[in-house]
Amino acid sequence: MNRNKLRVAAPLALAATVALSLSACGAGNEAGADDDTTASALSGTLNGAGASSQEAAVGSWKQGFQTANPDVTVNYDPAGSGAGREQFLAGGTDFAGSDAYLDDDELAKAEERCGSDVVEVPTYVSPIAVIYNLPGIDGLQLSPDTLGKIFAGTITTWDDEAIKADNPDADLPSSKITPVHRSDDSGTTENFTAYMAAVAPESWTAGEVETWPIKGGEGAQGTSGVVAAVQGGEGTIGYADASQAGELGVASLKVGDEYVGPSPEAAAKILEASAPIEGRGDSHIVMDIDHKTTEAGVYPAVLVSYQIACLQYDDEAKADLVKGWLTYVASSDGQQAAAEGAGSAPLTSALEERISGIAEGISAK
Numbered sequence: 001m002n003r004n005k006l007r008v009a010a011p012l013a014l015a016a017t018v019a020l021s022l023s024a025c026g027a028g029n030e031a032g033a034d035d036d037t038t039a040s041a042l043s044g045t046l047n048g049a050g051a052s053s054q055e056a057a058v059g060s061w062k063q064g065f066q067t068a069n070p071d072v073t074v075n076y077d078p079a080g081s082g083a084g085r086e087q088f089l090a091g092g093t094d095f096a097g098s099d100a101y102l103d104d105d106e107l108a109k110a111e112e113r114c115g116s117d118v119v120e121v122p123t124y125v126s127p128i129a130v131i132y133n134l135p136g137i138d139g140l141q142l143s144p145d146t147l148g149k150i151f152a153g154t155i156t157t158w159d160d161e162a163i164k165a166d167n168p169d170a171d172l173p174s175s176k177i178t179p180v181h182r183s184d185d186s187g188t189t190e191n192f193t194a195y196m197a198a199v200a201p202e203s204w205t206a207g208e209v210e211t212w213p214i215k216g217g218e219g220a221q222g223t224s225g226v227v228a229a230v231q232g233g234e235g236t237i238g239y240a241d242a243s244q245a246g247e248l249g250v251a252s253l254k255v256g257d258e259y260v261g262p263s264p265e266a267a268a269k270i271l272e273a274s275a276p277i278e279g280r281g282d283s284h285i286v287m288d289i290d291h292k293t294t295e296a297g298v299y300p301a302v303l304v305s306y307q308i309a310c311l312q313y314d315d316e317a318k319a320d321l322v323k324g325w326l327t328y329v330a331s332s333d334g335q336q337a338a339a340e341g342a343g344s345a346p347l348t349s350a351l352e353e354r355i356s357g358i359a360e361g362i363s364a365k
Contacts, residue, residue, distance in 0.1 A: 043071035046321045050076075050084020050097030052223040053188050053241035054305050057124050058097065060341030065328045072321065080222060082185025082210060088308060089113055094322055095309040097124075099187020100210060101286045102308065114310035119362065120284045121355045123329045124305035124338060125271065125345040127262030128192050129242035130251040131230050134158060134173070141166045143254040148196045148203030150237060151179050153216050158235065166254070173235075180229045180238035181212040183219030191289075191303040192239045198291035199300065241303065242267075243343040253301060256294035266299035268345035273298055283311050283358050285351070309362065316364035323362040330355035 048058075055078040062074045079087070081098040088096035089109045101120055102110055110118045130147065132140060137158075142150070146162045149155040155162060159172045182189045189212055196204035206213040220229040223240050230236040230248055242250070242262040252259035260266050274290040291300045307326055313319040328334045335346035347355075 042069040042321060042324050044317050044321055045073045045075065046095070046318075046325055047093045048074070048076045048084070048095045048097060049079050049087045049093045050308075051081045051099045051187055051305050052078040053099055053126065053244075053303060054078070054097040054124050054342075055223070056241075056243050056342035057338040057344055060337040061325075061329050061334055064333060064337045065325060068328070069324065072324075074325065078222065080182075080184045081187030081190075085308065094313075094318060095307055095325070097305060098308055099303045099305045100190045101284075101306055107280070110308070110310075114312060115314075115365065116310055116312035117281055117283050119309040119311055119326070119358055120280075120286065120306055121326070121330065121358055122285060122287060122304045122347070122351070123307045123326075123334075123355070124303075124342075125267060125347065126303055126305070126343065127242040127264070127267040127299045127345075128188060128195070128239055128301045128303055129245045129262045130237065130253065130301070131227065131240055131245050131248040132237040132251060133230050133234055133248060134237075135234060137167075137170055137172065138249065140170070140249055140251040141254065141259040142251050144196070144199035145203045147251075147253065148200030150177060151181070151196065151214070151217075151239075152204055152206070153179065153214055154203070166259075175235045178233060178236045179217035180226050180236050181214070181217055181219055182222070182226060183212070184221050185210050186212075187305065188223065188239065188241060188303055192301060194289070195291045195301040239301075241342075253299065255298055255300055256296065258296065260297065260299045262299050262301070264339065264343055264345040266297055267302045269295065269298040270300055270302050271304075271345075271348070283361065285354060285358070311361060312363055312365045314365055319362050319364045323359050326359040326362070327356055330359065 058076045066072055081100055084096040085098050087093045091113055143166050146166055156177055157174055158177055159174045163172060190210040194208040197208045218229055220226045223244055226238045226240050227244055230238045252261045273293040273295050274288055287304055293300055309322050330352050338344045339346050
């Protein structure tokens with residue numbers, strides 16, 4: 001099953017969508033006295049867990065949401081996408097952050113846990129950077145075939161002919177390559193391997209997986225663990241959410257006839273190049289990412305990260321908290337906060353409106 005397919009809810013009537021979006025604004029962080037009055041009525045604790053790639057964005061969202069709602073506390077454990085989904089399915093959290101949407105088995109468990117339909121919406125779009133630590137080498141360029149062979153372990157030294165062909169002007173050392181991968185179940189791994197499986201199936205034959213399938217290299221827990229491992233050893237190369245690449249080298253990937261770096265703008269363009277498809281119910285939005293695009297200026301290795309919640313909660317106060325949180329996260333203010341704090345690509349206004357309409361439907365049983 002290809003998790004990267006963004007299953008889109010059946011189209012809502014425009015008037016209904018606008019009305020829902022406007023009515024939902026009060027729970028968000030839009031400017032205006034009426035909005036502030038409505039938002040300040042929220043109180044309580046909201047618990048979430050999941051994707052470490054979202055950690056910086058969640059930090060920005062928490063600041064904005066808690067500022068608008070001073071009686072609310074939001075906790076988020078960046079334990080990884082797999083762990084976050086497991087905690088949510090077990091009823092341990094109110095929402096999950098995940099770089100992969102629920103598979104069919106997980107969806108059935110989520111519906112049982114919620115006693116209702118499930119909300120599954122994209123709120124964070126970011127490039128997955130190929131990070132490396134190779135002193136003296138700036139602006140590394142990698143074709144899909146070369147990248148796949150590096151992470152499959154069939155290219156083992158930096159002066160391999162394939163890397164030379166991608167970087168004809170670089171003075172590449174003969175030192176060993178140490179690929180670094182996530183040791184935990186990871187949506188970032190799933191999105192990254194989905195890209196390699198799509199564009200370099202002969203080099204990367206392990207397919208799209210959430211758990212790293214290749215022996216060798218170095219494993220590290222979470223996004224921060226991968227970044228730390230790459231920082232800690234020369235000749236290392238890994239993959240991580242671009243917002244957390246720091247001062248490490250970041251490779252450009254070949255798309256068509258050009259090499260493109262992982263900027264938010266280039267990542268956002270892939271959503272325009274990817275076709276939405278119909279799927280589950282009206283409370284689900286999932287996208288089909290076109291990793292094979294050759295459109296100019298598009299960065300094709302991206303993660304689309306989701307917020308997963310219940311459509312109904314046992315407690316009205318909890319339902320209002322989740323509704324307010326999702327409405328703010330998907331709002332223009334929330335998306336701008338994530339862009340500034342985490343370098344993500346803001347959602348389109350059409351997606352913002354659709355998610356606001358879904359969030360407005362969250363209620364108590």
